[in-house]
Amino acid sequence: MSTRNPLSAILKQNKLTGPNYQDWLRNLKIVLNSERIAYVLEKKPPKEAAPNISETELAKLEKWWDHDLQAKSYILASMSNELQRRFEDAANAADIHFHLKELYGVQTRSERHANVKELMTTRLREGASVHEHGVRMIGLVEKLVGLDVVMPHELSIDILLLSLPVLVRRICG
Incomplete structure (x- = not known):
């Protein structure tokens, strides 16, 4: 993890194991927001640049790919070894985020339901x-x-x- 960002220490201390997905995601977003790259979690970068792309557009794409690589690195570095192996070949940060949400988001729903039920009863x-x-x-x-x-x-x-x-x-x- 980046030594440039002191906030990255929270990811090192709170690695994703699965059941702690919501806490981990909150910490990840803190780090990515501080780097101004959290947008890559929601939007996939284009795969290839068009042959007639302008220098300005090419620079934007390269910046996007750099941000995506940085976010993907934060994500992978802050996971358990088992989860790292599972996602190391993912194309980009948005793909990893999507699959993690699919895997562990349902757990959040059941946890939310249990807490609402307990609160109301x-x-x-x-x-x-x-x-x-x-x-x-x-x-x-x-x-x-x-x-x-x-x-x-x-x-x-x-x-x-x-x-x-x-x-x-x-x-x-």
Whole structure:
């Protein structure tokens, strides 16, 4: 990984193993954004330059290919050895990103579903600490936000209040 970018250390410390895909992807995007090359994750570069391409267009293509190679290198260097072997022959960074999303994105959906279910069904048990219950509920909301669930602040407060018994709601509300 690049010694030029001190942020690349987060990829070295948090290698992709599979189950940690969302955390790894967030870290990867931080590094690629700092290098201003994150666009290569979503867009594939053209394979070949047209024979009559201008010098300016050729320079743009070469820059794109350089950025793609740099991003692909970050991606491969921040994977487990098993995943590196699987993706080392991938054509570009966008292909790797697409396949990883296909492999591990479904897991995110099931994780999101489990967290939503837990958030919506959790209730304060009789005799339990209101503070600990609140911390648990906030943790579930934060997990969902980390899984890219958009939840207005007011909704998270309403869900928390609904998890409390009526007497506590009257005191808190």
